[in-house]
Amino acid sequence: PGMLAVGEALADACAQRRFLCVLGDAGVGKTFAVRTAARRLGAPVLLDLRAQSAPADLRAGLHGALELTGAPPADPRRR
Structure with a gap:
């Protein structure tokens, strides 16, 4: 683009x-x-997303970039 x-x-x-x-x-x-x-x-x-980013890294990166409180969300498949 x-x-x-x-x-x-x-x-x-x-x-x-x-x-x-x-x-x-x-x-x-x-x-x-x-x-x-x-x-x-x-x-x-x-938020810079690399091709090798793991889902946990993406969740943590987005959580930090948005300045959210608490811990980043856990893997929803492991509940």
Whole structure:
């Protein structure tokens, strides 16, 4: 996606209080586009998801990025 498309998608996601996932090949500027758009929008929460991220790491990262209290949620399959 281009810079303009990422900026518009991020603005829409923020306005609707939704998540946004930007996908693309390595080195095409995804991180740069998202960070640039985020600065213009007043720093929404950014969470960098790597292909090797484990579900527990994702839950903990999102929990921390949103500054939630308490412990990150446990694996729902292990209740």
